[in-house]
Amino acid sequence: MGRLTVIGFGPGGYEDMTNRAVRAIEEAEIIVGYTTYVELLKKMFPDKEYLATPMMQEIKRCRMAVELAQQYDRTAVISSGDSGIYGMAGIVMEVAQQMQADIEIKVVPGITAASAAAAILGAPLMHDFSVISLSDLMTPLDLIMKRIDCAGISDMIVCLYNPKSRKRTAYVEQAADILMKYRSPDTPVGVVRHAGREEESSFLTTLGRIKEAPLDMFCVVLIGNSATYVMNGKMITPRGYEKKYE
């Protein structure tokens, strides 16, 4: 029975890959992935066999991977970040089931963008948080904004994935307006673009100034809770509301 491993390779560089992910890539006979990710991996593992598919063809990519897993002993599907967080793990399982494929599926977790971004910004995720994607491709916009509102009401830190694309430019501003019903416009906001890659950049801003921030689909946006502050250029959320530890 072939094994299909869905590998999260983290932000993009070799440094942030886990040992398990490296081993799974080395053991794979063929590696299937979105073209950009295949190009990234080729630099690190040049001698492997790859099959690249364009973006937005996830289902086709999964079907190809499942078919390969029925022929090979070791097939890998790659995701950036964590394959289990908005990644390929779920679709691969759904597609394999639809195809009634007799294969074993394993998920190898990776460093998700929220973790990578937090480490770059300081320590913003020291307390409860919500991870919310602003892509409304498969989720009603009303529900997304309701989630933002709920995170606001209950003072959770907010990690926005897919904050902005060419088509969706106003959602992040709408989200900021909702959060400002509950939090100060001075609430610290950290943005990391291409976390962990050569092109990595980051900056701090505030909830009130998010509209002026240069954002795109390669950014992750971390919005502090009511206790988050900036110290020496680092964004820090205290561990609690009562400073019992002092």
Added chain:
Amino acid sequence: MGRLTVIGFGPGGYEDMTNRAVRAIEEAEIIVGYTTYVELLKKMFPDKEYLATPMMQEIKRCRMAVELAQQYDRTAVISSGDSGIYGMAGIVMEVAQQMQADIEIKVVPGITAASAAAAILGAPLMHDFSVISLSDLMTPLDLIMKRIDCAGISDMIVCLYNPKSRKRTAYVEQAADILMKYRSPDTPVGVVRHAGREEESSFLTTLGRIKEAPLDMFCVVLIGNSATYVMNGKMITPRGYEKKYE
């Protein structure tokens, strides 16, 4: 100027450590951590110098680490999971500031328990989720339960950290009761104990049966959203609510 690196070494095994974490440990002249974590690392890196401190002495541990970082070139503080998610990164920065220490602080992210648990359970984190700790040591219980309620209202997947301890036995049941105002008692729930370690175990249950589940402080509890289902023993949350991709 000494460098203090706050390292998240992931769930516990060498396999789930990142290359960056391994290198940071190898480069450290001295490694400071909670006794249990030091014992874990000693098995993997037996030749390093360690300084172990008991649990609940986080501030003391941070002060020691900051003092060492003023003497050594490379000092490391270790956390399991991600040092940036309920980890040591924030306290280290706060303590270093209080001590006005002239040191450089770096955070090395790791695989957090939510990611590790999700990979073991299947693909439960394919959609928006909230990470909430049920420890009320430094957060008012009312606020914790408000966050659970908000996650319920907005149909977010919920990851519970620190679900139960000897003193806190009823909080997870209270959380389940709140979520059942919005979600079916049949909602899938996945529990992973000691994710990624030798003693790893996991099981699936439902929101309605969570009261009967054997839980403790070593468990992470993942509660599905209204679309989460179980297939062939795997817990899967679809990527969206509209199946546009079919």
